[in-house]
Amino acid sequence: MSRELFKFKGGVHPPEHKTESTSRPIHAAPLPKKLVIPLRQHIGNPAKPVVEIGERVLKGQMIAAADGYISTAIHASSSGTVVAIDLQPVPHISGLPDLCITIETDGRDEWVAHAPLDYQAMEPSQLRMQLRDLGLAGLGGAVFPSAVKLDPGASRDCPTLIINGGECEPWITCDDMLMRHHADEILQGVAIMRHLLGSTDILVGIEDNKPEALDSMRSAAAKLDFAVEVVAVPARYPGGGAKQMIETLTGKQVPSGKLSTDIGIQVFNVGTSYALARAIHHGEPLISRLVTVTGHVLRPQNFEVLIGTPMHTLITLAGDRDGTTGVLMGGPMMGVPMPDLDVPVVKATNCILVKSKELFPPLPKALPCIRCTRCADACPAELQPQELFRFAKAGDFGRAQEYHLFDCIECGCCSYVCPSHIPLVDFYRYAKSEIWARExxxxxxxxxxxxxxFRQFRQEREKKEKAEKLAAKAQTKRAELAAVPAAEGAAVSDADAKKALIAAALARAQAKKSDAAPKNVDQLTPVQLHQIEEIEARRTKIRELARKPLEPEEKNP
Amino acid sequence: MLAAIGVMALLAVAIGLVLGWSAIRFKVEGNPLAEKIDAILPQTQCGQCGFPGCRPYAEAIAKGEADINQCPPGGEEGVKKLAELLGVEPKPLDEAHGTPKPKSVAFIDEQTCIGCTLCIQACPVDAISGAAKQMHTIIAAECTGCELCLPPCPVDCISMVPIAEDLPHWKWKHPVVMMKRVA
Known part of the structure; x- marks a missing residue:
C-alpha cells in the first residue's frame, strides 16, 4: 500500500498470544437457562425497564428503553419469561450489584417481529433514534451509544471515517475472527456510517499481525461501490486505541480535552460496524457479540454469545482447568478482574481471560519509584506518568490535572515497563475517580x-408581604372609619378611631351571638322544654355565683 | 524649589483623583474572601459551627472571628483547604463542634409522620415536601444530611440513613501496594 503511515510515541510489544484462540472456528454458545441482562451496559444513563415480572418476552424484544440522549435500549437475548428485575452481580471490578432483568429462557428462541430498515429513505435523525432503540453501542470497549457518535452535528462534518480493526491487546481475537468471517457485513455497516456522517475518506486500520483479516477485508472492500482503504498498521500496543489509530493513519493528533470529531475524524470498532449492519439489514438489535475465551482453558476460542450469558458457562465450554488464579474481562493490559464468575456477558465483554500462575506469574512486590522515566518513554499519550503517580499518590489532584491526567487512556504501558513494578494505572484510576467524586x-x-x-430570600419576601398586607388592611379600615365621622362633620383622632373599631367589632360579635339560634328546638315535648328551663335556671345561678366573689376583690384592691 | 513643590502637589492631586475614581469604578461588592471561603465550605447549612449556615461562618472566618476547624462535614480536608487559602497552619477539627460522620440523608417514616410541618420549617434547603396534616417526604437528591429536621419532629419519625455505596457512587480506592523490604 502506498499510504504514508505515521508513528505514535511510546507503546510496548507484549507477547501477542493471539494464535491460541484463532485456531478454532467461531462457536455459538448454547442458550443458557437464565439470562441476566444489566440495564447499565453503556456510557450514559442506564436504560429504563419496560417489561414486568412474569411477562413473556420474545428474542429481540426491547425490555428496557433508552433514557435520555446519551443512552441506549436493552433487549431480550432470547425468548422466555421475565422472572426478576432486581440487583444482581455485574461485571464490574467493585463487585457491587446493579439493576438487571433476569429472563428464564424457554428454549424456543422465538424472535420478535423484525424487519430490515431502508436507511437511505429515512430521515437521519429518525434513523439514529431507531439505532438507539436497537441498542447499538460501541463494542471496542468504551460502549458509547453509537447513535450519538453517528450524529455529525449541525456545523461539523466528518470527512474521515476510521474503522478500527487494530485489536492491539494481547490474547484478544474477537475482532480478528469477525473480520475473517464477516468482512462483507462489516463493510455494509461502513456504508451506513458513511451515509450518516457524509465521510469521503474511509480507512480501515488493521494491525499487520492479522494477515487473514487483512486479506478478507481487502477482498470484501474491492467489491464495494465506494472506496475503502484497508491499511495494515505495524503491530505495537496500544496501536488499536482510537487516538493512536488516528495518528498512525492520518498523522493528526487529537488535542487534549477535544474529541476526534473536532478534527473531522470519527472512529468505530469493526464489531460496532457489524452490529450496525445486522441492525439495519436484518432489524436485529444488539443481543449477541463475539467473545474470546482464552488463557488457562483447554480449548481457547471465540464464541458468539448472547448478552446476559453467565461467564462461567463459557469457561466451562472452553474447558476449565485446575490452577485458575483469576479471570479478567478484557485483556491482560486493560482488563479488569472479575470478582464473581456468575456475572453475565455484557456489550463491553470482548474477552474472558482465565489466569494461571504459569501464564500470569504474580507481580513481584513493588519498589519505590526511582524516577527512571521509562514510563514516560512508553506512554502513548505523551504524559509524564512518574509525575502523575507522585501527585495521585499524594492526593494532589489539582496538579495531576495540570499534568493532563484526563488524557491518560489507561493502556497500562507505564505499569508494563515499570522496573519497580508499581501498579501505576491503578493510581490514575483512583485519582480520576476522586476528581469526579469531588466535582x-x-x-x-x-x-x-x-x-x-432562595429559602432565605423567600422567607424575607413572605415576611415583607405579610407586613404589607396587614398595613394595607389597617389603612383601609382607618379610611372607612374616617369617612363616617367626616360626614358628620367631626374630626376624629386615631385613638377615637381605634375605639370605634373595637366598638364595631363588639357589635358584630353581639349580633352574631343573637343571630345564632339553636336549630334543634322546633318540635320539643313538654318534658324536654321543662328540662331546658331547669338547665337554663341552673346556668344563670352558676353565672351569678361565678360573678359574686369577683366583686369584693375588685372593690378592695 | 517652589516649582518642585508645585509639581509634587500637582502629582499628588492627579494621583489622588485617579485613586479616588478607581475606588468607585472598581468597587468590589461584598467580601471576596468570604466568597472564596464559602466556596470551600460543604454547604450542608447544618449550623454545627455555631453560625446559622455556611455563609455566616465564612464571613466570620473572613473577619477573623471564627476558627477554621469548626466544620465537621468539611472534615480534615476542608480544614486543609481553608488553611491553604488563608495561609495559616492547618489544625485538627474542634471536637466541640462535632465529629465527621458518613454522608447520610434523612428518611421520614411515613407510617409515623403526623404531618405537623415542623421539619419542613427547619430544613435549610427546602428538601422536605408535604403540607399540614399531609404526609411529608424527603427529596433525597436535595438533602444535605444536616440533621436539623431531627430535633423538631414531635414523633421522632425521622432517621438518618447513610448513603450506601452503589455502582454510580463507587470510587476506585487508593491502591494498596505491597512494598518489598529493602535492606
Missing part, C-alpha cells in the same frame, strides 16, 4: 447553596 460533591454543594439562599 459531583461540588455540584451538590452549589445546589444546596442556591436552595438555601
Amino acid at each position: 459531583k460533591d461540588k455540584r451538590a454543594a452549589d445546589l444546596a447553596r442556591e436552595r438555601h439562599e
